[in-house]
Amino acid sequence: MIIGIISLLLFGLVDTFFIGQLGTDQLAALGFTFPISFIVMNIIMGFTIGLAAVLSKTLGEGDQNKATRLTTDTLLLSIIIIALIVAIGIASIEPLFTLIGANEVVMPYIKEYMLLWYIGAIFLVTPMIGNAALRATGDMKTPAIMMFISAIMNALLDPLFIFGLGPIPALGMQGAALATLISWGISCVIAIWLLTMKVKLISFTLPTMSELLASWKPVLYIAIPAGITNLLIPLSTTILTAIIAIHGVEAVAAFGVGTRIEALAMVVIMSLSVAILPFIGQNLGAKKNARVREAISIALKFCFWFQMFIYLLLLMSASLLAELFTDDLLVAELIVLFLFIVPASYSFQGMMMISGSVMNGINRPVQVMVLSIIRLFILFIPFAYAGSQIADIKGLFIGLLVASIIASVMTHLWLKRTLVEVLPA
Secondary structure (H helix, E strand, C coil): CHHHHHHHHHHHHHHHHHHHCCCHHHHHHHHHHHHHHHHHHHHHHHHHHHHHHHHHHHHHHCCHHHHHHHHHHHHHHHHHHHHHHHHHHHHCHHHHHHHHCCCCCCHHHHHHHHHHHHHHHHHHHHHHHHHHHHHHCCCCHHHHHHHHHHHHHHHHHHHHHHHCECCECCCCHHHHHHHHHHHHHHHHHHHHHHHHHHCCCCCCCCCCHHHHHHHHHHHHHHHHHHHHHHHHHHHHHHHHHHHHHCCCHHHHHHHHHHHHHHHHHCHHHHHHHHHHHHHHHHHHHCCCHHHHHHHHHHHHHHHHHHHHHHHHHHHHHHHHHHHHHCCCHHHHHHHHHHHHHHHHHHHHHHHHHHHHHHHHHCCCHHHHHHHHHHHHHHHHHHHHHHHHHHHHHHHHHHHHHHHHHHHHHHHHHHHHHHHHHHCCC
16 A cells, blocks of 8 residues: 555656646646535545445445445446536636636636546546445555556656657647546446456446435445545645645745655555555454454554654654755755644544544544544644744644644544444453
8 A cells, every 4th residue: 555655646747747848837727626626536545445334344244246236336326426526627627727716717727627537536536435345355556556657657648648769749738638538447447447357346238226225225324424524634625724824835835845745654554544444354354353443453553663763853854855855945944843743643643543444444434524524624723823823833833733643543433432332341
């Protein structure tokens, strides 16, 4: 999963790098596409979380026929919903992006990119659902390999289609989207082959409506709140950025660098939170409650101490990291300040991520959503704002740290109480 998540990060970085060479307008156009593409991706991710939780439990129970029906029907539902979103998206490109703030200079580039990107999103559904199904069986290596291959293909095709070579014309923004579409299309074909031939989780028998509803209901019960939970994060980050902007562009720049470092610092725990979900489901289905409890305990302890180790590394390398990202002395000072304070919260943030995956795995997705709302909008944003009013940008960073500690304790207590109900000793 670490390899897979790093591959996803590289996918976006490579696109940004090559499009940035086209010019400022093209890079700005790509920036406008991020919120929309992020929303579509998170809707698909909601389905993958729902399927992984339900399918892994079904496999743990040993019901192969039900598992095949679940995978096939979830894939069908997700394709239908994304196809509808794509149709609406293509029809509303200009009014939607005008609403977001795009002007007539960047709009042609947005249209070039999004028309192909939307079509590619339909092909993305199958590999993402397929990867979730493979992880539910306990196979973490194959999805990682698929994600890595897809990222490499995109990296190779990007310069080819963006700048052109020989008989291949330079397509600019359209070339970047075409590279993405082809990469996802090839991944789609591989995923169908794996699901059909390797794990035999695709059925070509037409289901009845009652069979479809029997599959869709438990998956949607988790997928809908999981998708909403994922969408809350960029919304809260946008609000937080607006608060930070009060303290100047240097503060925004430092926060931007800090969050990019944070994404890398949390990769291991993000991977663990994905991996533990099918583990929980399989063992619940097999009635191995003691093993589930042991896994949760080990994961939480590992998360805390590993992220403390990462925090120490960041403390020792804060100045060096700041110098790598900027020559501006004020921005560098703020980056160092960020790295001295905020990463102390990563142990607590990681434990919340693990707890969220566990609660999805034990069929408590609404609790995860409620906890996310409390964490982001009742703790993080108010504490950050209050801290900034008391002690400027330093107070804001301290507010984020304090909010993380409180949210982590609250989440742990809620998880502990939930486990008593779901996993009686």
